[in-house]
Amino acid sequence: MITIKEIAEEVGVSATTVSNVLHGRTKKVSPEMVKKIQDILEEKNYVPRFGLSALTNRKSNIIGVLISTPEFVERSPYERPFYGSVIGTLESAFREKGYYIMICSSKDMQEVMRMILGWNVDGVVSISLPPQYYQEIKKLTGKPVVSIDMDVDISHVEGCYNITSTDELAGEEMTHYLLQQGIRKIVYAANSKKGADHRRYKGAVKVYREKLGESVQLEEIMLGVTREERMEAYQRLAEYAGQHAAVFFSTDFNAAEAIGYFKRQHIRIPEDISVVGCDDDVFAGLSVPGLTTIRIDSVKKAEIAAQLMLELLDGKQIEEKEIEVETCLIERDSVCLNGKEQKDAENQH
8 A cells, every 4th residue: 555655755745745735734735736645645545544653664553353244233233242242352362462452343344444444553353354355455454364254265265364163063053952852843033144144054954954854944034134124023933833843043132032022922932932042142141031052152263363363463374274163052941842841831721
């Protein structure tokens, strides 16, 4: 990326003059020179650097944390526990080593790109970033970039480091568990048809067909973006109450929200319908009944990403390009176990 010094040399003025024009201090600069500098700034697509190291190339001790906000998040990604957990862990790990973090998040990737390029960061940790932007940021900054949960086969992304989880196995394990309880009707409820949601669905489909036959379809329902859209989806799912069915939610957030909706409709969990999730976050623990879920260790993902970044900043060569954090089933009280709750309820009547 072109610097103020290089622009000054091309125009034939001092770096201070270019900086003054860039920041609107043009009283002592001729209108002709102002236009000339502004034209070349636009031509070269110059992105200003901020902070104490703005006009230098020295180390800033800042790590950029770049969040590609999912489309299904209505307002801010920080509403979801995953992002708070990852950001908190990164901040703590980097601060311990004398670094600070700067967070950029948006659904508009061009805006995120402009923000991250505007600072003299020493490295970038990206979350859910599409591969094309990963490569562009790596090329434009010339700094180490480590990804968390990039949804791609990284063998096709040159120089990529990615920390993810065994999401497809998570889908397989939960589906095995539900089928073992004698549940034959499973509906998968997701926020997205890509990323971790889709990988978990693929694993669920694999086991569902293996056990029930290739012709059997695992129904998938999309939950929408707004609360109103999600309530409509939960209303459709409520139709499975009393059919010894289970809803496998792609996140605990949605599972806990659905349990609240079902209770307001006087649908009992798990007697009338089983509900499971993914993440094992705060919502799983607060849910009543306690939510059976798959633990996705977001803290460990962030710890590994931070350690990898610190090693890259120290100039170490890292051979392992993708690290998968293992997942595991956490059994609580939201699933009808081998039809026991259903039989008990029938006996009570």
